[in-house]
Amino acid sequence: MTSRILIIEDEALVAMELRFVLEDLGHEVVGTAADARAARNLVREMEVDLALVDIHLSDGPTGVELGRALAxxxxxxxxxxxxxPGMVREGVAGTIGVLSKPADERAVQTAVDYALRRRKGEPVDYAPPELQLFA
Structure with missing residues (x-):
């Protein structure tokens, strides 16, 4: 299930590790962004299926609103x-849910697979236990 994924994360080492995990799983990472403006620019330039969005970015706690807008x-x-994760406890309209960091490779894989299956309209009868779903 190859998909185009954007990583929105201001910590370079975290973004790099996430990129390695996703590429090992066969996904295409279209880029990484450390702030909301860079993320919006990448989405305008490229086709993005899934964005993994941190809440606190280099321009402040802009991830919540950015995620809502992207969706x-x-x-x-x-x-x-x-x-x-408490910052999005009530959920964010249009978005799937929240995965707490740090997350191991398996948690990232199952959460990404779940999100992409939902995107494609495929049946998903389970949610990974590490993923807090929004209503």
Whole structure:
């Protein structure tokens, strides 16, 4: 299930590790962005299926609003990855859910697979236990 994924993460080592995991799983990482403006520019330039969005970026806690905009305005499937899952406890319209960091490779794989299956309209009768789904 090859998909085009954008990593929105301001910590370079975390972004790099995530890129390696996703590429090992056969996905194409179209880029990484450390702030909301860079992320919006990448989405305008490229086709993006899934965005993994941190909440605290280099321009502040802009990830929540960025994820909402990407999902509602750009049709991107959004999965939050953050060490602060309480910041999106109530859910964010149009987005799938939140994966707490740090997350191991298996948790990333199952959460990404789940999100991409939902994007494609495939049946998903389970959610990975590490993934907190939004209503």
């Amino acid at each position: 509602q305005e750009d049709g991107v499937t959004v999965l939050y990855m953050t060490a602060n």
